[in-house]
Amino acid sequence: MIELQISAQELLNDYMGRLRAHLYGCHTVDPSEVERDVQEHIERELQDLPKPVSYNALQGVLTELGSPAQWVPEEEIPWWRKSLVRLQKGPEDWRLAYFSLILLVFGFIYDNYLPVLAPVSFLCSRAALSLVGDSDKLGARKWFLYPSLIAMYLFVAFWIIVGPVILFFGVATQFDHLDFQGQSVDVFPWNTPSKMRDVAYYPIAFSFVAGLTGLYWLLLGIAHKQWPRVTQAIFRPFVKGNLSGASNGFIAMAIILLALGTAAGVLMLCFQGWYDYLVEHGIH
Amino acid sequence: MESKFFDNWTTQLRKGILELGILNVIRGNRLYGYDIAKKLSAIDGLVVGEGTIYPILSRFKREGLVTTTIEESPDGPARKYYQLTKQGETYLALMNEHWKSIKSGIDTFHGEQTS
Numbered sequence: 095m096i097e098l099q100i101s102a103q104e105l106l107n108d109y110m111g112r113l114r115a116h117l118y119g120c121h122t123v124d125p126s127e128v129e130r131d132v133q134e135h136i137e138r139e140l141q142d143l144p145k146p147v148s149y150n151a152l153q154g155v156l157t158e159l160g161s162p163a164q165w166v167p168e169e170e171i172p173w174w175r176k177s178l179v180r181l182q183k184g185p186e187d188w189r190l191a192y193f194s195l196i197l198l199v200f201g202f203i204y205d206n207y208l209p210v211l212a213p214v215s216f217l218c219s220r221a222a223l224s225l226v227g228d229s230d231k232l233g234a235r236k237w238f239l240y241p242s243l244i245a246m247y248l249f250v251a252f253w254i255i256v257g258p259v260i261l262f263f264g265v266a267t268q269f270d271h272l273d274f275q276g277q278s279v280d281v282f283p284w285n286t287p288s289k290m291r292d293v294a295y296y297p298i299a300f301s302f303v304a305g306l307t308g309l310y311w312l313l314l315g316i317a318h319k320q321w322p323r324v325t326q327a328i329f330r331p332f333v334k335g336n337l338s339g340a341s342n343g344f345i346a347m348a349i350i351l352l353a354l355g356t357a358a359g360v361l362m363l364c365f366q367g368w369y370d371y372l373v374e375h376g377i378h
Numbered sequence: 379m380e381s382k383f384f385d386n387w388t389t390q391l392r393k394g395i396l397e398l399g400i401l402n403v404i405r406g407n408r409l410y411g412y413d414i415a416k417k418l419s420a421i422d423g424l425v426v427g428e429g430t431i432y433p434i435l436s437r438f439k440r441e442g443l444v445t446t447t448i449e450e451s452p453d454g455p456a457r458k459y460y461q462l463t464k465q466g467e468t469y470l471a472l473m474n475e476h477w478k479s480i481k482s483g484i485d486t487f488h489g490e491q492t493s
Binding site: 113117120122123124128130131132134135138139158159160161164166167170 | 393411412415419426427428429430432433435436437439440457458
């Protein structure tokens with residue numbers, strides 16, 4: 095792939111996102127094949143330009159390619175997409191936006207129905223966003239669409255990032271009576287005497303939670319760096335580009351946490367070894 | 379209003395002609411998608427956006443009118459070449475005949491009125 099300036103890369107990602115959105119569900123074409131052809135076309139156009147290629151140079155090429163919204167005739171668009179377009183093409187194309195916000199407000203008023211209304215509101219917002227393609231073209235509609243998106247993204251982000259950490263904490267609180275297939279499991283180092291167990295509990299629990307959290311977050315950070323498009327697709331339109339600085343910071347934090355957890359574990363084992371040595375030599 | 383009518387008319391006319399144009403450009407050649415787009419966009423008013431041809435090529439491939447081969451290129455990434463299949467050639471011959479007959483019919487009326 096040709097090297098692009100960051101703003102140009104964002105423009106290209108947005109354009110390819112719109113291309114996928116407009117060709118999705120269209121049974122007469124293979125969207126991934128069209129995407130490859132368009133990518134090759136763009137690379138061919140840009141190959142002789144100085145690198146990294148600028149935003150304006152890329153924009154010129156994309157203008158020549160035209161909007162993906164015009165590429166497929168109406169009869170080849172799937173029925174569900176046409177229905178969404180019709181729903182959206184109300185007075186000033188605001189119907190889906192109104193619908194989304196109303197559902198969310200009703201969800202908060204009648205909170206028993208929130209688990210159903212919030213996801214439906216979210217789907218309406220994503221559908222409206224997908225139809226417009228470029229979030230910059232939403233205009234004031236974003237005030238109607240973004241609340242449900244933000245609410246759902248916060249929920250999803252919380253469970254992706256913090257959910258497993260809660261599980262690790264839960265397991266750590268059960269260290270005293272863990273059992274596996276009916277067998278009691280002792281997570282304390284081999285000879286920890288009962289009087290030491292209360293003292294040893296906290297470093298072991300810290301080592302366990304920090305180590306696993308660090309490892310999990312490290313995997314999350316690497317996955318985001320490796321496949322930024324997945325994060326962009328999940329959190330569209332708020333995540334643009336690969337957020338290189340933020341993901342490096344997240345990975346650094348994960349490594350520190352992993353190191354702290356490992357260090358605490360190693361220290362506990364050293365302490366246990368030292369304690370065993372004292373017992374063995376009759377010093378204690 | 380007049381302009382909207384003309385725009386609608388050209389859009390409808392363009393759709394079929396563009397497909398005919400793509401098949402004619404590929405006929406007897408093995409062409410890279412980019413070259414097909416450039417050759418057709420040189421015809422004034424035929425291609426609104428160069429990207430329009432790619433979904434059509436994808437559809438032709440699904441319908442068995444063209445095949446593709448991928449070859450390494452010394453200038454950059456591997457290139458995908460399009461070529462007409464036997465079925466594509468058969469359909470193109472029919473389409474060209476049909477187009478010729480419609481065009482000559484319209485030209486006849488047009489000629490009668492201008493002479």
